[in-house]
Amino acid sequence: MKCPYCNSPDTKVTDSRDTDDGTSIRRRRQCLACGRRFTTYETVEETQLRVIKKDGSRELFDRTKIRNGIIRACEKRNITSAQIEEVVNRIEKKIRNGLEPEVSTETIGRLVMDELKDLDQVAYVRFASVYREFKDIGSFMSELEALMNSHKGKDTPLSGRKDSHEH
Structure with missing residues (x-):
């Protein structure tokens, strides 16, 4: 996952938890290059049948x-x-x-x-x-x-x- 601040591809996940509705996972990440933190969300991508x-x-x-x-x-x-x-x-x-x-x-x-x-x-x-x-x-x-x-x-x-x- 690229850092949204410095575009470095080197980031690590510091915390993961389900959202309240259980439809996605909230991940806190930290950039290994600039040290800034940001949040991403992971959801299931349903195919268009x-x-x-x-x-x-x-x-x-x-x-x-x-x-x-x-x-x-x-x-x-x-x-x-x-x-x-x-x-x-x-x-x-x-x-x-x-x-x-x-x-x-x-x-x-x-x-x-x-x-x-x-x-x-x-x-x-x-x-x-x-x-x-x-x-x-x-x-x-x-x-x-x-x-x-x-x-x-x-x-x-x-x-x-x-x-x-x-x-």
Whole structure:
């Protein structure tokens, strides 16, 4: 770190502590050439994640769009806001951990579908019907059959099975 007074590159850190809000580190430094002290702040630099849309255009990542899509798919289902927020957090974490500066809407859609498949099958089908843009009833039925086959034997809203503990 260059000294702001004499431009010497030789400085040392004399004290480090977190800021009150915990978003950065305050460092007190001393120039080894002129002896003057100064303060620097270290913060995390978040990358600007961009989304590649189907038409090839790009826009900044907005987790609100993911949340809104999930909320629409989960409408009138027994799913809490906290559950939806957890799903959105997991999806965003996976995207950011991918370390790529850009992500396609197709990738985001697959991540949402993977999460919804485990959360609620009806919400999954609702989201899939928009995301996959089914051209006809046959392609929609194929998706339903695949979902039902992947959940055979499980007590799910699509299987029509009742809890076997009832006597």
